[in-house]
Amino acid sequence: MKVTGIIAEYNPFHNGHLHHMQMARRQSGCDYIIAVMSPDFVQRGIPAFLDKWVRARMALDAGADLVLELPIRHAAGSAEYFAKGGVSLLSSLGVVDALSFGCETGRIESLMEYARFLSKEEPEPYKALLQRFLKEGASFARARYLAWLTFSGTQDPHGLLHSPNDILAIEYLRAIFQMKSPLQPIPILRSGAGYHDLQLTPAAPRLSGLNPSGASLPEDASGVQKIAPDMAEDTHPALFSSPVPDYASAAGIRHALSLGLDVSSQMPPAAFRLLSGELSQNRYLMPSDLDLPLHLKLYEKKASLTDYLDVSEDLARRITHLLPRYTGFEQFTTLLKTKQVTRTRVQRALLHILLGMKAPSGHPDSRIPDYARVLGFRRAALPLLHEIKKHSAIPLITRLPAEKQAPHGLKEDLDAVCLWEVLVSKKTGAPVRNERQRQMIILP
Amino acid sequence: MKVTGIIAEYNPFHNGHLHHMQMARRQSGCDYIIAVMSPDFVQRGIPAFLDKWVRARMALDAGADLVLELPIRHAAGSAEYFAKGGVSLLSSLGVVDALSFGCETGRIESLMEYARFLSKEEPEPYKALLQRFLKEGASFARARYLAWLTFSGTQDPHGLLHSPNDILAIEYLRAIFQMKSPLQPIPILRSGAGYHDLQLTPAAPRLSGLNPSGASLPEDASGVQKIAPDMAEDTHPALFSSPVPDYASAAGIRHALSLGLDVSSQMPPAAFRLLSGELSQNRYLMPSDLDLPLHLKLYEKKASLTDYLDVSEDLARRITHLLPRYTGFEQFTTLLKTKQVTRTRVQRALLHILLGMKAPSGHPDSRIPDYARVLGFRRAALPLLHEIKKHSAIPLITRLPAEKQAPHGLKEDLDAVCLWEVLVSKKTGAPVRNERQRQMIILP
Incomplete structure (x- = not known):
């Protein structure tokens, strides 16, 4: 079979x-x-x-x-x-x-090579490169990729990982x-x-x-x-x-x-x-259907925001700080996102708050x-x-x-x-x- | 002054x-x-x-x-x-x-007399009458009034308390x-x-x-x-x-x-x-504005419903039982109300749930x-x-x-x-x- x-x-x-x-x-x-x-x-x-x-x-x-x-x-x-x-x-x-x-991309070999690299322990020179690209303002996924390209001397003519x-x-x-x-x-x-x-x-x-x-x-x-x-x-x-x-x-x-x-x-x-x-x-939902539920939840203040999965201390601070400007789920995501913290990452964090999904001690778990x-x-x-x-x-x-x-x-x-x-x-x-x-x- | x-x-x-x-x-x-x-x-x-x-x-x-x-x-x-x-x-x-x-009513004397009666300890014969009217299906307010009329022999030609x-x-x-x-x-x-x-x-x-x-x-x-x-x-x-x-x-x-x-x-x-x-x-609210918030809250099940102010065990049971038929705040109130438990009483209980207003041991408090x-x-x-x-x-x-x-x-x-x-x-x-x-x- x-x-x-x-x-x-x-x-x-x-x-x-x-x-x-x-x-x-x-x-x-x-x-x-x-x-x-x-x-x-x-x-x-x-x-x-x-x-x-x-x-x-x-x-x-x-x-x-x-x-x-x-x-x-x-x-x-x-x-x-x-x-x-x-x-x-x-x-x-x-x-x-x-x-x-x-x-x-058709370059499956490059994908495999990169993935294999990511699945192992990170060498020190790579870590330094990663930090450099992060400091330069790249998101984590992008910085990681650029660090690997530089570290491994791999060429990227086909725009792999774009x-x-x-x-x-x-x-x-x-x-x-x-x-x-x-x-x-x-x-x-x-x-x-x-x-x-x-x-x-x-x-x-x-x-x-x-x-x-x-x-x-x-x-x-x-x-x-x-x-x-x-x-x-x-x-x-x-x-x-x-x-x-x-x-x-x-x-x-x-x-x-x-x-x-x-x-x-x-x-x-x-x-x-x-x-x-x-x-x-009418049985379909759009992101805007979260506008009111999320707003209500953010004002409830039943738990510390950092208790929720993927909500960092920095993001929690930004949520609290920007809440008075909330007018909708996507508008709020736009307010919250930064170069490092992407829209989807913010949206997921907000969804975790809405669903009450917590992580042991506030960190993403590995279940x-x-x-x-x-x-x-x-x-x-x-x-x-x-x-x-x-x-x-x-x-x-x-x-x-x-x-x-x-x-x-x-x-x-x-x-x-x-x-x-x-x-x-x-x-x-x-x-x-x-x-x-x-x-x-x-x-x- | x-x-x-x-x-x-x-x-x-x-x-x-x-x-x-x-x-x-x-x-x-x-x-x-x-x-x-x-x-x-x-x-x-x-x-x-x-x-x-x-x-x-x-x-x-x-x-x-x-x-x-x-x-x-x-x-x-x-x-x-x-x-x-x-x-x-x-x-x-x-x-x-x-x-x-x-x-x-202009019959302020009757109002005073009835109110004074209610502010004192209830005599036994009155209590029996109250039970009788309650059993006959009157709401508490009405049963109480009918019991007093009968007990005191007061006439009610003007429809006092209607x-x-x-x-x-x-x-x-x-x-x-x-x-x-x-x-x-x-x-x-x-x-x-x-x-x-x-x-x-x-x-x-x-x-x-x-x-x-x-x-x-x-x-x-x-x-x-x-x-x-x-x-x-x-x-x-x-x-x-x-x-x-x-x-x-x-x-x-x-x-x-x-x-x-x-x-x-x-x-x-x-x-x-x-x-x-x-x-x-657009700065006004109608009861229908509670439709979604209350629905979300009732499904949250964070606390026992009887923890909330004015939610009796019977009402809590009815809420849980009828929740699958919920389509809106007022529609749900209509489902929940009975001859004894009036619409306004139900609405208040639901509002207490929505606002998270609890009572010490589930009873109305006297604060x-x-x-x-x-x-x-x-x-x-x-x-x-x-x-x-x-x-x-x-x-x-x-x-x-x-x-x-x-x-x-x-x-x-x-x-x-x-x-x-x-x-x-x-x-x-x-x-x-x-x-x-x-x-x-x-x-x-």
Whole structure:
């Protein structure tokens, strides 16, 4: 039995994701594909646009055999922590041979070399270089990369690591090396839009009726700036400067939707139908849906801000100092971000405060997922599930345990679902859907 | 120096309030009038429509000499606790001779007799009657009144206690008797609309431009039911059945505003100008502004619900049980209320949860205000302030103390302000105004 893993957000699922899944299957020659997917909040520290159940269904429709939930602590963590969570979860299952991920450079050897370097102890001259670039004002990810280039004398003619996908690819590889994971890396060259690209094809037609909640979507998308790139820690955005992409990015699709454009050509038909159904019921969230909840939470002052995951003393000070100028989640992020502390890092920290996610003594912890929750599977994948049950080092959760028996991480997951559902309930006017009553998706 | 006190909400200030203030001055022959006013949340457990500073200014413009803030714990308490708080605060000042309040019945003797009865220990036969009426399904306030009527053989031809003003009048009198307060009761017969009346004059013209936030106001006022009577614990509403009132109630004015009607004839011109200014900036709150905050809070489960003030074990059970059907603050109140547990009681309990207001061991406490915060005064009232400083048993707060030095009640007041300001900030898009930087109003 050959099994390949994918770590993804599918926010929402688009043709690029489909292409990746098909290429992963072809290149690995696997029998099964397991997708480990972000839950109701994503790595940029914002709510997932769509419900995780809908996104899991999209992935299954597109060919995934099993969809597992990436615990919220990892899903809304730094690129490093996100990658570690996914790699660890897949490795723990005891049956996965390979990890397939997208990257924007064909220079996989350079990626491997850099990742291998990062997974080992840092030599002193490199540390000095790192400090120099940090002092010069580079973000941590960028300073680290520049230090390595200089230290190793590596050339960078192709702009390696100028794309968020490469940054994530590096982190996957690094996690694999550090954990001595058995996963075989299978990079797939992205042929579509970068994560930054917000552009669809030049003449994307307007789709009438797709934006029934006219009041909300356009309001959230008054400016392009509002839709920031996915998973970018440190990047050189070149908005709209790229050629017309073959595949739109998820951010591009969300932006197009906010303008009322037709995105049907960018998604598999089944995924598009699911998306339309959700939009027609107002069941989607935008970053601006966090405006009031975060504001309320920041004024509560129940705990010291530094108790929360990823909130440094400096950031806590800045939050307290700038709170009187708060008018919204993204506006506040803009106030808080610096050259060193990127927008996504700030957003994640704010999300941790909102979700009450604390870290032991205020530092990012190194917990790895100790359970794998099933969101759905294809019936044909039953042999895969049996194998996992035989070999997995962590429990495969197909039914939520009683609240008291739930592992700490799962409780955090359930709190996050709750927040997502309460926020979407405000938009739909319908009551909150109970996570405990929702059924795993089983595709015939 | 003769000083008369008034306990009020002024939500917003209208001609009926002006009439009451003028009558109070005339009947008492006082030199000064002190208004003790609800802060940013009112007795029905909902946000004040307007900012307390604006309402304090309205009262000063209309002739009050000094406006003090009723601490939130009393302002959002039961009629009994509200009255106790106000009476205690005024009595503690050491300079107030009289309390003037409105009532709907001219039978002041009956009110006094009933209040005196309630302020003493209950005789056994009365207790039995009370139990009987409670078992028959009457609310506590009503059962108590029926038990007294039967016990004392009193006739009730005038429908005494069928109005919320009379209920409050009873509680003022009862507090005065129980505390052996030196305040002389000065009831003023209301000549205008009852608290239930939502009607203005039959031909109230529409005021163009007064409802700039068209989106919010009409939504909140889709039905008359939504604007419930002020301060009514147990009443027999007769909506729209009364003759055209001389004075509209505050609820009537809020309702008229929600319909975009011109209310200028119902308010003193200065108050109307202040109201218009606030509306033009979207600086007002409706009960629906609590929809999301309360929903978020109820899902937080940080403390047991019975820890909060006025949340009985039965109510806590019902909240938990019905939470999955929550779609809004008022809708949830409707779900929760019973014949015995009135809408206002439920709303107050929910507000206490939202504000994190706890009671020692879950029972309503009997704390009395231990400070008097000044919101504003007329310069001509400086001798009054000096007299208070000389004679008051509690500190007169004209400047907020540092957070650590603030009495417990004042911290609760500041939390409540914070919530009101965060909610209004969401509506206006402007940052929160800092309570510590706001200046007392001093009228020349």
